[in-house]
Amino acid sequence: xxxANARVRRVRGTVTRQRPESATAAAAPRPGALLRIDxxxxxxxxxxxxxxxxxxxxxxxxxxxxxSDLEAGVSPADELDRTLHRLQTFLxxxxxxxxxxVADLVAVRGAEIAKAFEALLRGESPDAALEVTCTAAASDAxxxxxxRRLSTGFRTIAVLLGAGAGTVLRLEVDLVASSKGGESxxxxxxxxxxxxxxxxxxxxxxxxxxxxxxxxxxxxxELRTNEQRPGSxxxxxxxxxxx
Numbered sequence: 001x002x003x004a005n006a007r008v009r010r011v012r013g014t015v016t017r018q019r020p021e022s023a024t025a026a027a028a029p030r031p032g033a034l035l036r037i038d039x040x041x042x043x044x045x046x047x048x049x050x051x052x053x054x055x056x057x058x059x060x061x062x063x064x065x066x067x068s069d070l071e072a073g074v075s076p077a078d079e080l081d082r083t084l085h086r087l088q089t090f091l092x093x094x095x096x097x098x099x100x101x102v103a104d105l106v107a108v109r110g111a112e113i114a115k116a117f118e119a120l121l122r123g124e125s126p127d128a129a130l131e132v133t134c135t136a137a138a139s140d141a142x143x144x145x146x147x148r149r150l151s152t153g154f155r156t157i158a159v160l161l162g163a164g165a166g167t168v169l170r171l172e173v174d175l176v177a178s179s180k181g182g183e184s185x186x187x188x189x190x191x192x193x194x195x196x197x198x199x200x201x202x203x204x205x206x207x208x209x210x211x212x213x214x215x216x217x218x219x220x221x222e223l224r225t226n227e228q229r230p231g232s233x234x235x236x237x238x239x240x241x242x243x
Contacts, residue, residue, distance in 0.1 A: 037098070041210040045094055048204045052087045059083060090204060096152060097211045101218055103146040107242055110185050111139035114173040117154050117187060121169055124155075124162035128191075134173040141175055142242045143185050145219045153215025153223075153237075156208055161191045161233055168192050176238065183241055184221075190234040 061067075062076035070076065114134045121130055161169065171189045178184040213223040221239040 038210060041097065041207060044204070044206040044210075045097075048090065048207060052083065052090065055083045056080065056087070090207075093156065093211055094204075094207055097207070097214050103149065103218055105144040105146055107142050107144050108147070109139065110134070110141040110143065110173065110175075113143065113145075113150075113185065113239070114138070114171070114187070116151065117158075117189075118171060120151075120154050120158040121161070121171065121189070124158040125164070125167065125169060127165040128163050128167040128169050130169045130171070132171045132173075135175070137175050138173045138185060141183075141185055143239045144242045145239065149215045149218050153212045153219075156212040156215070157189070157223075157235060157237075160205060160208055160212070161189065161235075163191060163193075166193050175241075178238070178240060180240075184238040185241060187237040188234075189237075 059076050059080035062070070063080060067076060111134065114132070118130070118132050163169075169189065169191050171187065173185070173187050175183045176186045209223075209225055213225075216223040216237055216239070219239060221237060223235060223237050225235045226233065
């Protein structure tokens with residue numbers, strides 16, 4: 001009976017999955033403009049929803065039948081409740097990907113951006129070692145951001161990079177030349193020594209990274225990611241300086 005709780009096997013289609021070192025579009029859409037929707041993200045979203053509903057159906061059947069051949073300590077009612085809460089959390093995050101592109105911009109200093117990201121990283125990985133460096137130029141630089149959208153992106157990234165003891169997180173904040181001219185604020189974060197099992201448990205990572213990327217995109221920025229192997233990841237965030 002336990003086999004019924006296994007992940008639904010993914011059916012391969014013609015959709016190309018987003019690969020590491022991919023970048024989200026750097027230009028923020030005009031308010032009210034149509035958003036670019038990545039077909040691969042929709043494909044993964046649909047796949048994960050199928051998994052969740054499969055688990056809900058399985059645990060509902062267990063509750064109805066009074067199944068007794070489960071592992072010791074496993075309560076079908078508790079597992080059904082946990083799955084419902086996980087589905088709600090996943091849907092709340094996934095729907096952010098489709099929010100209208102209406103930004104509420106405020107000017108903030110680079111030092112504030114760095115501290116906010118640092119706080120979220122520490123909150124998600126209290127047992128990991130965190131090393132932070134922020135140059136004087138980056139601290140004094142000013143960017144215009146939608147703080148709610150940016151906070152959602154930062155929090156999502158912090159969760160994705162979250163790990164326990166033995167993990168080393170490095171956050172480097174600096175100014176870099178922008179491909180469009182001028183300079184951008186860059187946040188370079190890497191995670192090493194993490195648990196491969198912890199990374200493997202995140203079945204919806206593609207959707208989560210896409211949401212984080214969309215939040216940077218709506219702030220006129222860009223997110224590049226690279227998960228070379230489970231337990232090791234790096235991402236680079238850039239935000240244009242205020243004109």
